[in-house]
Amino acid sequence: MTPDELSEALSAALAAAVADGTLALDADALPSTVHVERPKQREHGDWATNVALQLAKRAGTTPRALAEDLAGRLGSTPGIKAVDVAGPGFLNITLEAGAAGELARTIVESGAAYGRSDALSGRVIDLExxxxxxxxxxxxxxxxxxxxxxxxxxxxxxxxxxxxxxxxxxxxxxxxxxxxxxxxxxxxxxxxxxxxxxxxxxxxxxxxxxxxxxxxxxxxxxxxxxxxxxxxxxxxxxxxxxxxxxxxxxxxxxxxxxxxHESGAVTQAVERLREQGHVYDDGGAVWLRTTDFTDDKDRVLIRANGEPTYFAADAAYYLSKKDRGFPGKIYLLGADHHGYIHRLKAISAAAGDDPAENIEILIGxxxxxxxxxxxxxxxxxxxxxxxxxxxxxxxxxxxxxxxxxxxxxxxxxxEMLKQSNDNPVFYVQYAHSRTCAVDRNAADRAVRREDGFDPSLLDHPTEAVLIGRLTEFPRIVAQAAELREPHRIARYLEGLAADYHKWYAECRVLPYPDEAVEDVHRTRLWLNDAVRQVLANGLDLLGVSAPERM
Incomplete structure (x- = not known):
C-alpha cells in the first residue's frame, strides 16, 4: 500500500462518516487529500496522520472521538494491520508486511518513472x-x-x-x-x-x-x-x-x-511599460517608477544621452520571456545580486504580472x-x-x-576524492554498485525474481525501514520541486543508502552455495532491485551517474 492509496482510504473513511451522519460536515469541507507522514519513532507504526485534529472542532466533536471512529473504519481495510489512536487524536497506522512489501514490485515495474508525478502539471517555467x-x-x-x-x-x-x-x-x-x-x-x-x-x-x-x-x-x-x-x-x-x-x-x-537591442525590443519595452503608466521623464532621462513596487528608488531606463541602461535590457528580457509564453520565470543569481530582487519584481509588477506568482529570484x-x-x-x-x-x-x-x-x-x-563512507557521493554510488553486484551474483546462482514474489516475507525490521524509505521518494521529489531545493534529494539518497547497507548486512539476499533457492531470496531480490532503481532515479535528478561497478 502506497501513501497515496492510504490517503485515499482515509478520504473514503471520512466520506463514509459524513454520509452516515457521524461527522457533521458537508462533503465539500473535507480535505481533497489527507496528508500522511512517517512517524519519527518506528514503534508508532508505518504512517501517521493528524486529520482528526484538523476537522474535529468544525464538526463539533473531539479529535480523539473522531480518530477512534476513523480507526474503526480503517481496521477492515485490506493491507492495514493495525490502527492506533495516540495522544489527543493522532492516528498511527501499521501496514501488513505484504501490503508494504508490494511496493518493491511497484518500483521495479515502474522503473525510471518511479518518483515522477504531476504535482506541478500545467506549470510552464523559464529557468535562467x-x-x-x-x-x-x-x-x-x-x-x-x-x-x-x-x-x-x-x-x-x-x-x-x-x-x-x-x-x-x-x-x-x-x-x-x-x-x-x-x-x-x-x-x-x-x-x-x-x-x-x-x-x-x-x-x-x-x-x-x-x-x-x-x-x-x-x-x-x-x-x-x-x-x-x-x-x-x-x-x-x-x-x-x-x-x-x-x-x-x-x-x-x-x-x-x-x-x-538589435531587434528594437529594448525601445519597445520602454513604450510598453509607459503604456502601463509606470514610466516618466525627468532630467532628460526616462525612468521606471519602481518605488511603486517596493524598490528603494526609481530606476533609469534611458539615460539623458539616449543610451539605454542595463536595467532597460532587463525589462526587455523579462517581457521577452512573458511574450514567449512563460508565466513562471525563475532567475538563479549570484551572491552579489541581492539588489536585483526588488528591481526585477518591480519590472514584473510594472508589466502587469503578479510578482508573487510570475517571478522567483533565488540567490546563491x-x-x-x-x-x-x-x-x-x-x-x-x-x-x-x-x-x-x-x-x-x-x-x-x-x-x-x-x-x-x-x-x-x-x-x-x-575529501571529495576519497573512496570511503565519509564521502557522501561515494557512499551513495557505492550503494548503487552493490545492488548491481547482488543482481549479477543472483544471475550466477539462478535466483530469478520472476520465479516468485511473496511480499509477506519482507518482515525483518530492516526491511520495514527500507520499504518505508522507498515509499517516501515520490514525496521527496515533489517537495524538492515545490521548494526549489535539490539538496533534499541528496540527503534522501544518503538515508536510503544507509538503510540499504544495514539491510544488506542483516538479511541475506542470496542463498549460500549449498542452499536451495527459496521465495525469500527471490522476494529480497525484488527489494534489492527496487533500491537500485530509486538510487539511480535520484542520482539522475542530480545529474550524477549511477555506476554499476566501483
Missing part, C-alpha cells in the same frame, strides 16, 4: 541560470549554479512542470568592447587597456583569432577591435558550451542580450574549494574545467547539490 559574461571562462561561482540549476530543471520536470533551461548571454555593452580591445592587445603585443581582461586565456584567444583572421593586423583600429571582439566572443562562448556539456548541463535556449551564496589551484589561464579564479578534471563531474555536482543554495559553502577537495 549561470548566464556568465562571454568574456572569460566559467569559474567556481558559476559551477554552483550550473549544478543546482540543472538539478532543479530535472526535478521540476519530474514533478510534471514544463521547464525551459535558459542562458542569458551578456554580449552587449562596454564590457564586450573592452574584451575585444584586450584580445587585440595580445595580438599586437601592446598594453592591455585599463579595466581590460588579462590572463593566459586572453592570449590564447588572441592566437586563435590571429590564426583564423590574419588580416586583423592590417585593419584600422575600430575594425580590428570589432573583429577581435566578435571572433573571441564566438570562441569563448563555444568553450562555455563545451565545458557545460562536460559537466552534464544542457541548455535549451541561449538568449543573446544584443538581440534585444559563495563557494570555495580547499586545495583547488587558481587557474593558470585566467590567473585569479578557479575554473569549472579545472574542477572537473581534478575532482570529477559527479563529485562536484553531488557535493554542490547537497547543500541549500543560500548557504555559504567550503568544500574539501581531497
Amino acid at each position: 541560470y549561470i548566464s556568465a559574461n562571454p568574456t572569460g571562462p566559467l569559474h567556481i561561482g558559476h559551477t554552483r549554479w550550473a549544478a543546482l540549476g540543472d538539478a532543479l530543471v530535472r526535478i521540476l520536470r519530474a514533478a510534471g512542470a514544463d521547464v525551459t533551461a535558459e542562458y542569458y548571454i551578456n554580449d552587449a555593452g562596454a564590457q564586450m568592447d573592452r574584451f575585444g580591445e584586450s584580445v587585440l592587445a595580445q595580438i599586437r603585443g601592446t598594453e592591455v587597456p585599463e579595466g581590460g581582461y588579462r590572463g593566459e586565456y586572453v592570449a590564447e584567444l588572441g592566437r586563435q583569432v590571429l590564426a583564423a583572421r590574419p588580416e586583423i593586423v592590417d585593419l584600422p583600429e575600430d575594425e580590428a577591435v570589432a573583429l577581435a571582439r566578435e571572433e573571441a566572443y564566438r570562441l569563448q562562448l563555444a568553450e562555455i558550451r563545451d565545458v557545460l556539456s562536460s559537466f552534464g548541463v544542457h541548455i535549451d535556449v541561449w538568449f543573446s542580450e544584443r538581440s534585444l 551564496q559563495l563557494v570555495s574549494v580547499q586545495g583547488a589551484k587558481l587557474s593558470k589561464r585566467a590567473g585569479n579564479i578557479i575554473e569549472l574545467r579545472d574542477l572537473v578534471e581534478w575532482i570529477g563531474a559527479d563529485a562536484v555536482r553531488y557535493s554542490l547539490s547537497r547543500y541549500p543554495a543560500d548557504t555559504p559553502l567550503e568544500l574539501a577537495g581531497e
Whole structure:
C-alpha cells in the first residue's frame, strides 16, 4: 500500500462518516487529500496522520472521538494491520508486511518513472541560470549554479512542470568592447587597456583569432577591435558550451542580450511599460517608477544621452520571456545580486504580472574549494574545467547539490576524492554498485525474481525501514520541486543508502552455495532491485551517474 492509496482510504473513511451522519460536515469541507507522514519513532507504526485534529472542532466533536471512529473504519481495510489512536487524536497506522512489501514490485515495474508525478502539471517555467559574461571562462561561482540549476530543471520536470533551461548571454555593452580591445592587445603585443581582461586565456584567444583572421593586423583600429571582439566572443562562448556539456548541463535556449537591442525590443519595452503608466521623464532621462513596487528608488531606463541602461535590457528580457509564453520565470543569481530582487519584481509588477506568482529570484551564496589551484589561464579564479578534471563531474555536482543554495559553502577537495563512507557521493554510488553486484551474483546462482514474489516475507525490521524509505521518494521529489531545493534529494539518497547497507548486512539476499533457492531470496531480490532503481532515479535528478561497478 502506497501513501497515496492510504490517503485515499482515509478520504473514503471520512466520506463514509459524513454520509452516515457521524461527522457533521458537508462533503465539500473535507480535505481533497489527507496528508500522511512517517512517524519519527518506528514503534508508532508505518504512517501517521493528524486529520482528526484538523476537522474535529468544525464538526463539533473531539479529535480523539473522531480518530477512534476513523480507526474503526480503517481496521477492515485490506493491507492495514493495525490502527492506533495516540495522544489527543493522532492516528498511527501499521501496514501488513505484504501490503508494504508490494511496493518493491511497484518500483521495479515502474522503473525510471518511479518518483515522477504531476504535482506541478500545467506549470510552464523559464529557468535562467549561470548566464556568465562571454568574456572569460566559467569559474567556481558559476559551477554552483550550473549544478543546482540543472538539478532543479530535472526535478521540476519530474514533478510534471514544463521547464525551459535558459542562458542569458551578456554580449552587449562596454564590457564586450573592452574584451575585444584586450584580445587585440595580445595580438599586437601592446598594453592591455585599463579595466581590460588579462590572463593566459586572453592570449590564447588572441592566437586563435590571429590564426583564423590574419588580416586583423592590417585593419584600422575600430575594425580590428570589432573583429577581435566578435571572433573571441564566438570562441569563448563555444568553450562555455563545451565545458557545460562536460559537466552534464544542457541548455535549451541561449538568449543573446544584443538581440534585444538589435531587434528594437529594448525601445519597445520602454513604450510598453509607459503604456502601463509606470514610466516618466525627468532630467532628460526616462525612468521606471519602481518605488511603486517596493524598490528603494526609481530606476533609469534611458539615460539623458539616449543610451539605454542595463536595467532597460532587463525589462526587455523579462517581457521577452512573458511574450514567449512563460508565466513562471525563475532567475538563479549570484551572491552579489541581492539588489536585483526588488528591481526585477518591480519590472514584473510594472508589466502587469503578479510578482508573487510570475517571478522567483533565488540567490546563491559563495563557494570555495580547499586545495583547488587558481587557474593558470585566467590567473585569479578557479575554473569549472579545472574542477572537473581534478575532482570529477559527479563529485562536484553531488557535493554542490547537497547543500541549500543560500548557504555559504567550503568544500574539501581531497575529501571529495576519497573512496570511503565519509564521502557522501561515494557512499551513495557505492550503494548503487552493490545492488548491481547482488543482481549479477543472483544471475550466477539462478535466483530469478520472476520465479516468485511473496511480499509477506519482507518482515525483518530492516526491511520495514527500507520499504518505508522507498515509499517516501515520490514525496521527496515533489517537495524538492515545490521548494526549489535539490539538496533534499541528496540527503534522501544518503538515508536510503544507509538503510540499504544495514539491510544488506542483516538479511541475506542470496542463498549460500549449498542452499536451495527459496521465495525469500527471490522476494529480497525484488527489494534489492527496487533500491537500485530509486538510487539511480535520484542520482539522475542530480545529474550524477549511477555506476554499476566501483
